[in-house]
Amino acid sequence: MSPSPRPELVTDGFPSKRPRWQQLATSADHKDVGQILICGALGFLFIALIELVLMRIQLLVPENTFLDPVSFNRMLSLYGASAIFFFALPLALGLFYYVTPLQIGARSTALPRLGQIGLGLWGAGAVVLYAGFTFTPSEAGVNPLPPLSEVAFLSNNGVDAWVTATGLATLGFLFLSINLVATLRTMRAPGLAWRRVPVFAWAAAVSAWLMVVVGPVLLAALTMLMIDRHYDGIFFADGAGGAPLLWQHLSWIFYTGSYMLILIFAFGAIAEIVATFARKPLFNRTVVMASLAAIAVIGTLAWIQNMLTAPIGIGWMYYGMLMALALIVPFGLVIFNLIATLAGGTLRMRAPLLFAIGAIFSISIGLAAEVCHSLVAAAWHLKNTTDATASTHFALIGGSVFGGFAALHYWFPKMTGRTMGESLARLSFWTILVGLLLGFVPLFLAGTEQGQVIDAYKYFDGTGVNAYNLIASIGVFILFIGIVLTIVNAITSRENGAEAGHDPWGGETLEWFTLSPPEAHNFDVLPDVRSPRPLRDIREAIGNRTRRSEQATARESQPVA
Amino acid sequence: MAPHSPGTDQIDTLLWIGIVAAGLLMVAVTVALLYVVRRFRSERGVEPRQLLSGRRLQFRVGAVLTFFAAVLFVLGIVYTDNARERPTTGDAGLASLKGEPLKIKATGQQWLWRYDYPNGAFSYYKLVVPVDTAVELELLSTDVVHTWNVADLARKADAVPGKTNRVFFSADEEGSFKGDSATLSGQAYASMRTEVEAVSAEEYEEFLETQLKDIETAQDRVVDLIENGETP
Numbered sequence: 001m002s003p004s005p006r007p008e009l010v011t012d013g014f015p016s017k018r019p020r021w022q023q024l025a026t027s028a029d030h031k032d033v034g035q036i037l038i039c040g041a042l043g044f045l046f047i048a049l050i051e052l053v054l055m056r057i058q059l060l061v062p063e064n065t066f067l068d069p070v071s072f073n074r075m076l077s078l079y080g081a082s083a084i085f086f087f088a089l090p091l092a093l094g095l096f097y098y099v100t101p102l103q104i105g106a107r108s109t110a111l112p113r114l115g116q117i118g119l120g121l122w123g124a125g126a127v128v129l130y131a132g133f134t135f136t137p138s139e140a141g142v143n144p145l146p147p148l149s150e151v152a153f154l155s156n157n158g159v160d161a162w163v164t165a166t167g168l169a170t171l172g173f174l175f176l177s178i179n180l181v182a183t184l185r186t187m188r189a190p191g192l193a194w195r196r197v198p199v200f201a202w203a204a205a206v207s208a209w210l211m212v213v214v215g216p217v218l219l220a221a222l223t224m225l226m227i228d229r230h231y232d233g234i235f236f237a238d239g240a241g242g243a244p245l246l247w248q249h250l251s252w253i254f255y256t257g258s259y260m261l262i263l264i265f266a267f268g269a270i271a272e273i274v275a276t277f278a279r280k281p282l283f284n285r286t287v288v289m290a291s292l293a294a295i296a297v298i299g300t301l302a303w304i305q306n307m308l309t310a311p312i313g314i315g316w317m318y319y320g321m322l323m324a325l326a327l328i329v330p331f332g333l334v335i336f337n338l339i340a341t342l343a344g345g346t347l348r349m350r351a352p353l354l355f356a357i358g359a360i361f362s363i364s365i366g367l368a369a370e371v372c373h374s375l376v377a378a379a380w381h382l383k384n385t386t387d388a389t390a391s392t393h394f395a396l397i398g399g400s401v402f403g404g405f406a407a408l409h410y411w412f413p414k415m416t417g418r419t420m421g422e423s424l425a426r427l428s429f430w431t432i433l434v435g436l437l438l439g440f441v442p443l444f445l446a447g448t449e450q451g452q453v454i455d456a457y458k459y460f461d462g463t464g465v466n467a468y469n470l471i472a473s474i475g476v477f478i479l480f481i482g483i484v485l486t487i488v489n490a491i492t493s494r495e496n497g498a499e500a501g502h503d504p505w506g507g508e509t510l511e512w513f514t515l516s517p518p519e520a521h522n523f524d525v526l527p528d529v530r531s532p533r534p535l536r537d538i539r540e541a542i543g544n545r546t547r548r549s550e551q552a553t554a555r556e557s558q559p560v561a
Numbered sequence: 562m563a564p565h566s567p568g569t570d571q572i573d574t575l576l577w578i579g580i581v582a583a584g585l586l587m588v589a590v591t592v593a594l595l596y597v598v599r600r601f602r603s604e605r606g607v608e609p610r611q612l613l614s615g616r617r618l619q620f621r622v623g624a625v626l627t628f629f630a631a632v633l634f635v636l637g638i639v640y641t642d643n644a645r646e647r648p649t650t651g652d653a654g655l656a657s658l659k660g661e662p663l664k665i666k667a668t669g670q671q672w673l674w675r676y677d678y679p680n681g682a683f684s685y686y687k688l689v690v691p692v693d694t695a696v697e698l699e700l701l702s703t704d705v706v707h708t709w710n711v712a713d714l715a716r717k718a719d720a721v722p723g724k725t726n727r728v729f730f731s732a733d734e735e736g737s738f739k740g741d742s743a744t745l746s747g748q749a750y751a752s753m754r755t756e757v758e759a760v761s762a763e764e765y766e767e768f769l770e771t772q773l774k775d776i777e778t779a780q781d782r783v784v785d786l787i788e789n790g791e792t793p
Contacts, residue, residue: 069749069751076745139748140745147705148745148746148747152704153671153704238721238723242723244721244722244723280610280612281611283615284613284619285614287614309708309716310719311718311721311726314641322634325630325633325637326630328630328633329623329627332622333619335590339594339597342594342601343601344610345601347598347601347602348603357598361590364590365590365591368582368584371579371583371633372576372582375578375641376641377576377637377640377641378576378578378579380572380718381569381712381717382576384708384710448576448580449562450562451710451712453743455744456745456750458751460754463739
């Protein structure tokens, strides 16, 4: 045995004899839980994309017969659940869960077992969703609106599997979020006041609170739907005192909240990356933090924006429009400040920054398109057209693929001690960008111009959308390849990536103060935090000391006159 | 979309306002991003100024964004209110209505639209209306949520079971307007299409009579068959 370079003070007890997979499966450590969530999310991204590609093959030419309508609806239902509940949300929560305890200088989390149970529930949800293949997956679409999702219209167990799967996953998110709230509230390092926490950790706190608020709303709705389906309930059944619209309100509160959560996550990560790679502090930090909180509140209150064709009063519609348009201000301020941070910096165009810039671009296109959807009368034309598909995908692919991948490239060295391959990352970035533009810009046009409807398993010749759909299908295939490139990059770099050292980017927040990958207890010692950029303070202090000692040496070496 | 009703005219205008506003935001962000990325590459090699905040600039940007949102909100309300205005029957329209809109019931059912006319006649798939006449479509559903969607004539509106949704329109010229459904309603959702045919007032009345007569003849035939012990 070679002699250990470190002092022989054992802090972690005997090294475990159990194989790595058993350690992972039984660990409540936030780093293990976070890594499983991130890896799982990337796996489900791959599966969701296969489903999307299958649907796009069906929509390659008019009146195609590649998929029959039932299979198409099943792909659609699985795609929606996989993309939201098993990719975007767990990727966001997984990165929060891994990174933010390190960012606040915590040696563990406040309620580690709760988080571990959350991960287990999420995994169980994934198993239930895909076990649906052994019988029949749901056919009720991305948001299974009753009465279609009632037992009278879909009597097989597909909807039950969907409800159970998303319910388990949401309960898991809730547990993880409760732990995040508690950890961020109680375990911050000395001196790390809220005004000094890294923006990503702030985004985690806001997102976790948001999930604590909207998660139970969906759980309630799912429970009601289950009671309707199996215990003669009438929550959403018309004519017997039930209200189909109630489901729409409850589910859209959750979906809108999740949409905001994904964007808040992305902006949190982008803010860190932009500041690090421009070598500047985030411009107007407090405004960005306040805006992220405002997005969580106002964004969720804008849920009515999804119901502008429903039989509801015009006052509600104007309220939805007010909330949705009010979002222009916080979103605009965040994007402005991110770009202002880049301005005047010295940009190192490495993969994380590249993906972060792609995310700002893609999210802003998606959100700008949503502005059209919030003008009530315009929404009367645009609602449920492929224009809606396109704007949602621009915003959410911007948030969870570009934003998520930016965060992945940025913190990958922290998790593995290695960097992801730079050239493959660039190739992947440009492929994704081309795929996204080709795949969804035509859908903007098909929806706005021709009013092509969403969720339909076919379209008809002579409706003027043939070329749009052909290009979109090709684009989605390119998008798929681009995303697979990053997944492959992550898998190969884990073992074979370039050694990164402990702080490859010159980060200024506490997670770069520890080893990469961190020890189980995260930190041996912690610095006193006196500003939002503790590591910069340390570097300055060291610099000053070096300068002073050099000056002292210089003085001493001068000949005495 | 080619507007053929006063309401859809307004919808179209607001849509264009929205597209211009969205385009402005997209262009602003994209241009700003491209500019900073080209201008501030690391090759400059200088340590950047550690600028923390700019309060006046921030207030200005916030004010511009707020103004932008407020203008859109006002325009949104104005055009939406215009689009909601009930059309009136013109000279070429059905005269017998005396200013009242022509009430027709549209019922969504998996996977067909049924239209019930005031005289008791009904039709499936195709709705026939007199041109230049205010029509009030009462949207109902017998099963799941459907969305009635004839973009040239009227706004999209959901037919929700147990609720009534209303759509007003008035076709400005004769012709046929294609439509479909816009909420996933099950297997044959993509084929649940519809068509509105705007005809002259005389042709409309003629249609109603023949339709009613045909329905009655068919029903009499069924009754006859049953009375003779046969299965219809």
